[in-house]
Amino acid sequence: MDCIFCQIVAGKVSTEFLYQDEDAVAFRDIHPIAPTHIIIIPKKHIPSLAHLSEEQLPLMGHMVRIANQLAKREGIATQGYRLVINCGKEGGQVVPHLHIHLLGGRRISDKLG
Ligand code: AMP
Ligand code: ZN
Numbered sequence: 001m002d003c004i005f006c007q008i009v010a011g012k013v014s015t016e017f018l019y020q021d022e023d024a025v026a027f028r029d030i031h032p033i034a035p036t037h038i039i040i041i042p043k044k045h046i047p048s049l050a051h052l053s054e055e056q057l058p059l060m061g062h063m064v065r066i067a068n069q070l071a072k073r074e075g076i077a078t079q080g081y082r083l084v085i086n087c088g089k090e091g092g093q094v095v096p097h098l099h100i101h102l103l104g105g106r107r108i109s110d111k112l113g
Helices: 002-010 054-073
Strands: 015-020 024-028 036-042 079-086 100-104
Touching: 002 024, 002 036, 015 054, 024 054, 036 054, 054 079, 054 100
Parallel strands: none
Antiparallel strands: 015 024, 024 036, 036 100, 079 100
């Protein structure tokens, strides 16, 4: 198993989980680009958004709900935050395990693209 996020799910890389349930976990990004920078991932290895099956679509809603809850817990829900999903090489995806970035705590002013 050489996927770093699968290793995190399996407890092989020591990481503090901010949230975990049967289907998903969340933890702080190791190289944060904002005061709040949290990664939300499915436990199952799904390589990217492009690999998401029809049956897995509800999982995305579940992960967005987790992100919204964490934004509240981090105290950034009112000020605002950004969710980012990079997909594939040109989309800027580096870790090939589907994940949502939750960014906030500063003005995320960089324009898309
Ligand atoms: P992406 O470019 O969307 O694939 O983003 C991958 C993110 O995972 C980057 O922001 C990395 O800093 C983050 N990352 C990589 N390894 C770890 C790790 N062991 N723990 C926490 N975050 C990680
Ligand atoms: Zn994986």
